[in-house]
Amino acid sequence: MPHDAHAATTPRQPPNVSKALRAGIALAVLATIAGISVRAYDYHRVVKWTDAQVLPSVQVIAPDVGGAAEGMTLPGHLDAWISAPIHARVGGYLKSWDHDIGSQVTANQTLATIDTPELDQQFEQAKANLARAKANARLAALTDKRWKNLLASNSVSRQEADEKAGEAEAAQANVQAAQADMDRIAALEAFKHVTAPFAGTVTARHTDIGDLISANDSGPALFTVSDTSRMRLYVDVPQGYAGAIKPGMSVQLDVPDHPGEQFTGHLIGNAGAVNQASGTVLAQFEVDNTKNALMPGAYAEVHLPTGNGSHVITVPATVLLFRAQGPQVAVLGAGNKAELRKVHIALDLGDHLQIDQGLKPGDRIIDHPPDSLMQGDQVMVATAASSAKKG
Known part of the structure; x- marks a missing residue:
């Protein structure tokens, strides 16, 4: 076959095809490299973000030293000033009361009167016993005098005269005993009138007319008088x-x-x-x-007023951690590690606490500490911008 015929049958490629192919390959390689770079950059960002999320982000505040200076x-x-419950000293029935709650009374003023028929009979008997004792004493004194005259004429023995003298002395002692018994009952008779021990105000009344009154301190007081x-x-x-x-x-x-x-x-x-x-x-x-x-x-x-309060540190209530060891506060230590300190709350002011033990001026206190925060945990201090973003 002639050479010209063979050349005529072979298709001729355009000269720009190989150049376009090389350019496309180059662009594909560049795109692949760019994609790998972007993925590597995103990967490093994800790793950095993940590492940041592992460390708890905390806010740090400075304590207020001497917050109790103003009191x-x-x-x-x-x-x-004085308050006295008034109990009954004698038993009986309440006959009347003269002053109710809120009344102003003076010392020894009658508050109520108790009807005491049994005590009245005892008083009458005591007076009768005293009268009998005095009569016996007079008779014994006359007998003693007569026996002393008989002793002078030797008509009675000295023993008999001494016995009569002793009887006269015993009779006089009986008079004194009867007098004392009558005075005791007379004193109880005076307690029929319940009186105020001092000037003041009747602040309570726990009795009424007809109530059975017992002479003991086990029951409620009849009245309470207070000096206000x-x-x-x-x-x-x-x-x-x-x-x-x-x-x-x-x-x-x-x-x-x-x-x-x-x-x-x-x-x-x-x-x-x-x-x-x-x-x-x-x-x-x-x-x-x-x-x-x-x-x-x-x-x-x-x-x-509490003085200068220099030993007291005031912190927000949000810094407090409640653990089995008692109230604690987390402080930022060296290397951004948390230190849990046991504190003593001197005064709880609601949204603020005054701490007198456990904190020092200059401590960096972690506000709103996570519940899972433990001693020595690594933390990350949040910046003002990130804190505002979270809020």
């Missing part, structure tokens, strides 16, 4: 602030029934011992009540 408010209760011209204010002060209770100190108090009005109390003394159940020291104050504005048993909010 604190504590609950207290008021009692009468002054009041005693009792306040349980936390042990951490016991040093603030100093002689001459004064406190301000509010009562719910006099809103906007404050009263002043002056320290009388304190128990000098810590109540183990509450961890507090009982302090007692005197409050003037000449206007009768305060009532016994009333609740009061007491504003207690």
Whole structure:
């Protein structure tokens, strides 16, 4: 076959096909490399995010040192300066009562009268016994005098005269005994009138006309009389602030029934011992009540000055952890590791706590610690931006 014919039958490829093929391969390789790079970048981001999620993210706050400098408010209760339950000393039936609750009475003023028929009969018998003893004593004295005259004339023996003298002395002793018995019953007769032991207010009456009255202290008191011209204010002060209770100190108090009005109390003394159940020291104050504005048993909010409070640290209540060891606070330590410290709450103010043991100024305290946080756990401190984002 001729050469020209063979050349004519072979198809000729366009010169740009090989170049396009090479360009496509190059683009595919570049796309593959870019995809691998993106996947590697995403993988590293996922790994970094996963590692970050393993470490708990926490917020750190600084404590407020000396938060108790301005004082604190504590609950207290008021009692009468003197309060006496009045019981009956004699038995019988209540004949009448003269003063009800709220009445102002003076010392020795009659509150009620008890009808005592049995005691009255005993008193009459005692008077009769005294009269008989006196009659016997007079007769014995006359007999003794006659026998002494007979002894002077030797008409009787000395023994007989001495016996008569002894009988006269015994009769006189019987008079004294009868007199004492009558005086005892007369004193009981005086208790038929139930009287106030001091000037004050009748704050309770637990009897009425016709009630059977028993002469013992096991039953309820007939009346209660209270001296409310002054009041005693009792306040349980936390042990951490016991040093603030100093002689001459004064406190301000509010009562719910006099809103906007404050009263002043002056320290009388304190128990000098810590109540183990509450961890507090009982302090007692005197409050003037000449206007009768305060009532016994009333609740009061007491504003207690506590000095500089430099040993007290105030933190939000959200930092507290409750564990079997007691209340704890998580502090950020070296290497961002959590340190769990046992703390003592001096005063619970609701949304804030005053801590007097377990924390120091400058501690970095973890706020809202996770419940699973343990001693030595690694944590990550959240930045302000991330914290705001979470909120």
